[in-house]
Amino acid sequence: MSKTAQKALAEFICIAPVDQRLNPAVLMSGSFKLELFDDAFFSEAAIHLPNTISRASSKRKAEYFCGRYLAALALRHYGAEHFDVLADDKRCPQWPKGFIGSISHTDDFAACALAPSSELSALGIDCQAILSPAKAEKLWPKIIDRDEFNIIAASSVELNYGLSLCFSAKESIYKALYPFIRKFFGFSAAKLCAINPEQQYLEFDFAPELAALLGIKQTLKVYYHRDSDRILSYLSLTPQQFYSATI
Numbered sequence: 306m307s308k309t310a311q312k313a314l315a316e317f318i319c320i321a322p323v324d325q326r327l328n329p330a331v332l333m334s335g336s337f338k339l340e341l342f343d344d345a346f347f348s349e350a351a352i353h354l355p356n357t358i359s360r361a362s363s364k365r366k367a368e369y370f371c372g373r374y375l376a377a378l379a380l381r382h383y384g385a386e387h388f389d390v391l392a393d394d395k396r397c398p399q400w401p402k403g404f405i406g407s408i409s410h411t412d413d414f415a416a417c418a419l420a421p422s423s424e425l426s427a428l429g430i431d432c433q434a435i436l437s438p439a440k441a442e443k444l445w446p447k448i449i450d451r452d453e454f455n456i457i458a459a460s461s462v463e464l465n466y467g468l469s470l471c472f473s474a475k476e477s478i479y480k481a482l483y484p485f486i487r488k489f490f491g492f493s494a495a496k497l498c499a500i501n502p503e504q505q506y507l508e509f510d511f512a513p514e515l516a517a518l519l520g521i522k523q524t525l526k527v528y529y530h531r532d533s534d535r536i537l538s539y540l541s542l543t544p545q546q547f548y549s550a551t552i
Contacts (some may be wrong), residue, residue, distance in 0.1 A: 310349040317341040318371055318415075323382060326530065327539055330406075330420035330428055331382055333375040334537075336413055342367035350374055353389040364412075371415035372408040379406065379419035397484050407480050407539075414535060426547040429481025430539040433473040435531075441465035448472050453497040460500045471497055473538040474507050474527040481540045482511075485519055498524060505529050507538075519547065 306314070317337055324332040342363055347354040352373045358366055376390045376398070388401045400406050406419040407430040418430045436444065441464050445454060449471050457467035478495045494515055499508040508524045516522070523546070529538040 306349050310345070313341070313343060314346055314350065317343070317346065318374070320375075320378070327418055327420075327430075327528075327541070329424040330418045330539070330541060331379060332416060332418050332430075332537075333379045333382070334414065334416035334432075335371065335375060337367065337371050337415065339364060339367050339413065342370070346370055346374075350377070351387070352377065353391065355391070368410045368415065372410055372417060375415055375417035376406065376408060376419070379417050380404070383419070383421070395483075395487075407477075409476075409480075409537075411535065416537060418539060420541070424543065425541050426544045427481040427485065427540070427542040429477040429479065429541075430537065431473045431476035431480065432535060432537045433469055433476070435469045435534050435536060436465045436472075438463070438465045441468045444468065448475070448492050449497060450493070456497055456500060461502055462500065467500065469536055470500070470507060470529055470538065473536045474509065474529065474540070477527055477538045477540045478509065478511070478525060481542065482515075482519065486515055490515060495525065505531075521547065 318335045320335040347370060352370055358369050373390055380388055385401055391399050393399055398406060398408055403422055404419055405422045405425055405428050406417060407428050408417045409430050409432045411432055411434050414432055416430060416432050418428055420428055445468050448468060457464060475492050475495050494512040495509040497507060498510050506526050506528045508526050511521060511525055525540060527538050527540045529536055
């Protein structure tokens with residue numbers, strides 16, 4: 306990549322140092338400026354541009370590029386070079402043999418978590434902007450039920466923050482488990498049963514009929530981090546926690 310291209314790319318996306326808080330997964334993340342996106346970034350950074358994405362809006366192309374660029378950096382951290390992270394017909398990223406990962410983005414931030422599949426069997430991350438109080442009041446019945454609402458209300462977190470946590474955590478659960486279940490399941494499949502703001506995790510009971518397919522018998526513990534006005538949540542399951550008949 307030329308120095309001019311490197312400079313343009315660095316102005317577009319600011320890459321954070323490798324984050325190992327998700328141990329054993331590593332996290333690559335970065336903030337980006339949509340108005341500085343250039344289609345040429347794909348060829349300059351050797352990121353594969355699928356035909357479906359080439360026809361998409363500039364916003365969609367920028368988000369896709371950031372996710373795959375961070376995935377390439379995460380793979381490089383493990384010594385894996387020049388691998389195109391393609392997607393299947395359900396838009397699930399296809400990782401190289403020996404790895405498991407997850408990608409997420411907001412309008413100006415993207416992240417990729419990656420781990421050796423010998424250490425993790427399922428991994429899902431999600432980043433979300435924190436909902437405003439007004440949006441939380443409007444949206445909560447679509448994301449949680451009354452029991453979950455009461456758990457948030459009884460906790461030390463505000464409704465908009467608690468709802469944002471639930472939304473993000475349920476997305477992380479979906480991303481981690483969908484590749485094995487291979488059928489859509491909604492927010493109601495994961496039911497909030499506890500919030501621990503001190504240790505920054507939420508616990509969910511997973512729908513019994515779906516949990517049985519995967520051999521999951523314990524509650525799902527989703528951890529989270531808050532940076533400024535953004536939440537990053539993640540669910541990881543080790544081989545000892547996850548006995549899927551589909552593997």
